[in-house]
Amino acid sequence: MNKLAAKYLRPSQIPTKACHGCGLGMIENWLLQAIDELGFKQENVIFGTGIGCVGRQTFATWGGDNFGATHGRALAVATGLKLAQPDKKYLIVVGDGDAASIGTSHLIHAARRNLGVTVICEDNMGYESTGGQFSPTTPANYVTNSSPYGMAEPGFDPCDVVKAAGATFVAETTATQWHQTVKIVKKALQNDGFSFVHVRFPCNENFGAYALGTRDTLKNLEWIYEHTQGRKPDGSETDFTWETGIKHDVSNSRPEFSKIMRDMNARVQADMAAKAAAAAGDDKTRDDGHGTH
Amino acid sequence: MATATGTRTEILISGFGGQGVVRMGQILGLCAINQGHRVTMLKSHGTETRGGYVRAQLVISPEYVDSPVVEHADVFVAFSQPAYKKFYDLCDGTVMYDPELFENVVDDAPERHLAVPATKLSKEKFSNQLFANRIMLGALTRVASLDYEAMRKAMLEVIPRFHEQNLAALDFGYRLS
Amino acid sequence: MATLTVSTRVGLVAPWVEWEKRCTDGRRLLEAGTYALTEGAIAAGCRVFAGYPITPATDIAEYMSKRLPQVGGYYVQSEDELAGMHACAGASLGGLKAMTATSGPGYTLMHDAYGWSITNEIPMVVVDAMRVGPISGITGAPGQGEFYIARYASHGGNFETIVLSPSSVQEAFWLTIDAFNLAERFRTPVTILTDQVISDMWEDLFIPADYDALDFVIPRKHNLMMPFYPVGSADLDVPPNLIGRGTGVCVSAYTHTEEGYDIEDMAAQWAQTYRLINKIRHHTDQLARYETLGLEDAEVVAVAYGANARTVKTGVLEARRRGVKAGFVRPITLWPFLDELYERDCRYVVCELNYDGQLVREVMRAAPDKKKVHFMGKSAELHTVAEVAAGLEGVARSNRVPELPYIWTEVR
Numbered sequence: 001m002n003k004l005a006a007k008y009l010r011p012s013q014i015p016t017k018a019c020h021g022c023g024l025g026m027i028e029n030w031l032l033q034a035i036d037e038l039g040f041k042q043e044n045v046i047f048g049t050g051i052g053c054v055g056r057q058t059f060a061t062w063g064g065d066n067f068g069a070t071h072g073r074a075l076a077v078a079t080g081l082k083l084a085q086p087d088k089k090y091l092i093v094v095g096d097g098d099a100a101s102i103g104t105s106h107l108i109h110a111a112r113r114n115l116g117v118t119v120i121c122e123d124n125m126g127y128e129s130t131g132g133q134f135s136p137t138t139p140a141n142y143v144t145n146s147s148p149y150g151m152a153e154p155g156f157d158p159c160d161v162v163k164a165a166g167a168t169f170v171a172e173t174t175a176t177q178w179h180q181t182v183k184i185v186k187k188a189l190q191n192d193g194f195s196f197v198h199v200r201f202p203c204n205e206n207f208g209a210y211a212l213g214t215r216d217t218l219k220n221l222e223w224i225y226e227h228t229q230g231r232k233p234d235g236s237e238t239d240f241t242w243e244t245g246i247k248h249d250v251s252n253s254r255p256e257f258s259k260i261m262r263d264m265n266a267r268v269q270a271d272m273a274a275k276a277a278a279a280a281g282d283d284k285t286r287d288d289g290h291g292t293h
Numbered sequence: 294m295a296t297a298t299g300t301r302t303e304i305l306i307s308g309f310g311g312q313g314v315v316r317m318g319q320i321l322g323l324c325a326i327n328q329g330h331r332v333t334m335l336k337s338h339g340t341e342t343r344g345g346y347v348r349a350q351l352v353i354s355p356e357y358v359d360s361p362v363v364e365h366a367d368v369f370v371a372f373s374q375p376a377y378k379k380f381y382d383l384c385d386g387t388v389m390y391d392p393e394l395f396e397n398v399v400d401d402a403p404e405r406h407l408a409v410p411a412t413k414l415s416k417e418k419f420s421n422q423l424f425a426n427r428i429m430l431g432a433l434t435r436v437a438s439l440d441y442e443a444m445r446k447a448m449l450e451v452i453p454r455f456h457e458q459n460l461a462a463l464d465f466g467y468r469l470s
Numbered sequence: 471m472a473t474l475t476v477s478t479r480v481g482l483v484a485p486w487v488e489w490e491k492r493c494t495d496g497r498r499l500l501e502a503g504t505y506a507l508t509e510g511a512i513a514a515g516c517r518v519f520a521g522y523p524i525t526p527a528t529d530i531a532e533y534m535s536k537r538l539p540q541v542g543g544y545y546v547q548s549e550d551e552l553a554g555m556h557a558c559a560g561a562s563l564g565g566l567k568a569m570t571a572t573s574g575p576g577y578t579l580m581h582d583a584y585g586w587s588i589t590n591e592i593p594m595v596v597v598d599a600m601r602v603g604p605i606s607g608i609t610g611a612p613g614q615g616e617f618y619i620a621r622y623a624s625h626g627g628n629f630e631t632i633v634l635s636p637s638s639v640q641e642a643f644w645l646t647i648d649a650f651n652l653a654e655r656f657r658t659p660v661t662i663l664t665d666q667v668i669s670d671m672w673e674d675l676f677i678p679a680d681y682d683a684l685d686f687v688i689p690r691k692h693n694l695m696m697p698f699y700p701v702g703s704a705d706l707d708v709p710p711n712l713i714g715r716g717t718g719v720c721v722s723a724y725t726h727t728e729e730g731y732d733i734e735d736m737a738a739q740w741a742q743t744y745r746l747i748n749k750i751r752h753h754t755d756q757l758a759r760y761e762t763l764g765l766e767d768a769e770v771v772a773v774a775y776g777a778n779a780r781t782v783k784t785g786v787l788e789a790r791r792r793g794v795k796a797g798f799v800r801p802i803t804l805w806p807f808l809d810e811l812y813e814r815d816c817r818y819v820v821c822e823l824n825y826d827g828q829l830v831r832e833v834m835r836a837a838p839d840k841k842k843v844h845f846m847g848k849s850a851e852l853h854t855v856a857e858v859a860a861g862l863e864g865v866a867r868s869n870r871v872p873e874l875p876y877i878w879t880e881v882r
């Protein structure tokens with residue numbers, strides 16, 4: 001175990017059951033680096049996840065408090081949890097299936113509310129824990145176990161979706177961009193609002209094997225890297241290009257969800273107190289804390 | 294007829310939406326509660342309110358009310374022809390109706406029908422029909438032998454506005470019969 | 471295993487019989503069931519409501535949106551019911567008591583969240599104000615179609631559930647407090663299975679003046695140490711886990727260890743299941759809430775819960791007036807099912823608001839002779855007193871429910 005892992009993770013839960021060479025462990029280390037550089041304490045960071053390889057292989061590795069929601073529901077749980085524990089930092093690490101498919105409504109509404117969490121969407125371009133089916137982020141025409149003739153459905157870019165919904169920090173990066181990823185995650189965690197970080201990483205076992213024809217980690221990473229550059233090593237253009245980097249940053253520009261709620265409560269209670277004070281001086285006013293019709 | 298101060302009393306009020314059916318039941322119910330009675334009120338709900346009728350079924354009793362369903366109304370206040378037709382059979386007692394709203398009543402039991410010209414009187418006295426419901430409530434207070442003072446108080450508690458006119462209308466109805 | 475002795479003398483067996491005697495300072499109102507459910511929750515210390523509006527539970531959401539900010543709580547209008555219940559789970563894990571409310575169409579969306587909350591032993595209260603179905607049925611009409619769904623509120627088996635059903639506005643108030651208490655003690659979601667009539671009905675309602683003075687409300691406590699999950703144990707009153715205090719607690723969808731770590735192992739599956747089932751089964755004596763009448767001499771006993779228990783009870787009294795030796799059982803605790811209420815060897819007439827027959831099947835299972843259990847199903851409207859009396863009379867005199875319009879008697 002490296003120094004960061006020893007500092008923040010649970011020895012009993014490491015190594016995870018992830019396939020050899022899977023990018024999940026590496027990205028988690030980068031997250032730890034960001035946390036460490038920001039000086040966050042373990043007890044102040046809540047680690048939430050979903051179901052899938054991303055969920056299962058990261059759940060309970062974090063040394064602090066953990067929750068592993070059902071498939072796609074991490075943000076629904078976090079919405080309630082944040083109200084009860086508003087001062088904590090939330091790292092919500094989920095798959096593309098969790099975030100961009102089964103849990104998209106929660107993703108959109110968490111962004112709309114500006115829920116104070118940092119979502120790390122670890123995108124292996126498919127449903128890998130169920131054996132490699134396509135997802136809304138599988139690139140067009142690629143073969144998966146449920147797109148044997150090539151991915152025919154149009155996909156979408158989850159960054160566009162959350163930005164449109166009101167996220168205050170949106171960035172895209174990949175498992176081939178260590179320093180950029182750490183920088184982005186640090187910025188994301190400093191936003192008191194909804195931050196979304198989309199990280200593509202290779203699944204050797206399924207996406208690599210079926211879509212790219214190789215289980216070789218390096219080759220799969222290389223394929224991702226080429227698509228961030230738009231060029232193959234031979235100089236020819238790739239079939240498409242991912243623009244990585246910060247896509248949208250209006251960090252701390254609008255109030256965070258739980259703060260909105262607390263501010264409203266303060267307003268309501270101040271109003272009540274004023275009314276009660278007025279009523280104390282006017283005994284004709286009925287003291288009525290309950291609803292009337 | 295049983296009265297609200299004796300044993301179980303069943304009151305059925307029905308009409309179209311906007312005629313103050315539920316509001317009337319609410320005042321009635323609160324009045325009884327303030328006098329120490331137990332009260333249930335079922336009100337019709339959902340599509341019913343948009344389509345045909347609104348209905349309030351009240352049961353007033355000195356004891357806990359088991360069945361809240363009005364199956365033998367002591368008083369039935371009918372505000373519309375369809376409501377009258379639909380629920381007439383559920384009434385064993387007095388039917389109160391407003392002849393301005395409908396006139397076609399069953400003629401086998403004239404002694405059980407009480408025409409209360411509430412709309413006409415409201416128009417005459419207040420130059421609009423807004424207070425017809427309160428006139429009817431006043432008349433009902435008398436018919437069901439409910440406490441008039443308690444009814445005045447309950448009405449003011451439930452309806453925040455037009456206190457003066459509402460009191461006048463209630464009084465008008467109460468002194469009618 | 472806990473045993474239950476059914477009281478045939480006391481009419482009502484429930485903790486609020488005592489509470490009612492002790493609370494005298496308060497106000498008497500004319501209010502709806504939804505109001506009582508809301509105020510009961512506030513009185514019990516509920517500080518988060520997350521849900522999605524639906525008839526006839528909408529008013530609970532509206533009342534909550536008004537009341538919670540006044541007491542420092544939070545109203546979340548979630549994107550759907552599934553999100554609502556998950557948000558309640560999150561809030562409860564963070565240390566706040568939480569509730570959601572819905573009716574059938576929303577209730578069926580909650581199974582995923584139920585499973586997660588049950589397995590993680592997360593206290594909360596879920597209200598299902600049942601209406602007639604399937605699906606949207608007749609929107610404003612009552613039903614009792616979720617008797618079994620509430621028991622099997624999630625897939626996968628291996629758990630017990632607690633389900634309570636009130637039959638008056640006042641009872642809805644007390645029972646909601648009770649539901650929150652049970653949720654804390656048993657560390658599990660408690661379902662209030664009510665119906666459109668009780669939700670929408672207005673009735674005299676006593677509301678205590680000072681909620682803080684209600685010493686029978688069980689406050690939230692926190693479990694800050696291992697074991698986070700007392701697997702293999704049926705203990706009650708284990709405080710709920712808390713996320714946010716850095717205890718290192720782990721909460722997940724998987725079969726878990728004491729720490730909450732996911733594990734794939736028969737022994738762990740056994741130990742977890744032992745806990746989820748037996749923490750409830752071993753304490754049914756603490757969960758029994760019911761009302762009976764005339765069981766001493768009854769030859770035919772009417773069984774009903776929720777709103778129609780009221781017309782049914784009047785029907786029983788009417789039948790007795792006509793010389794029928796009729797009795798009445800109203801289970802308030804629907805699950806765990808109180809078999810002991812049906813020990814008497816006599817005829818039973820089960821009245822419920824569905825035609826398929828749900829409660830009746832459990833009574834058939836629990837009663838000494840299933841052939842002596844009769845069914846009077848009705849849908850979208852309460853049984854009338856006349857129907858119930860006729861049914862009881864028919865069974866008493868000729869062992870069968872007479873043919874009545876819109877009354878279903880077959881069970882298969």
Ligand SMILES: Cc1ncc(C[n+]2csc(CCOP(=O)(O)OP(=O)(O)O)c2C)c(N)n1
Nearest residue numbers: 052053054071095096097098126127128129
């Ligand atoms: C409600 C529900 N539907 C389906 C599944 C099965 N399932 C588990 S993980 C998964 C896909 C996960 O995809 P993703 O979120 O991208 O995670 P990955 O395994 O690719 O890391 C599916 C379909 C489930 N657990 N729950």
Ligand code: SF4
Nearest residue numbers: 019022053203204205
């Ligand atoms: S299946 Fe793919 S994503 Fe899952 S652990 Fe293996 S390599 Fe990683």
Ligand SMILES: [Mg+2]
Nearest residue numbers: 095096124126
């Ligand atoms: Mg994936």
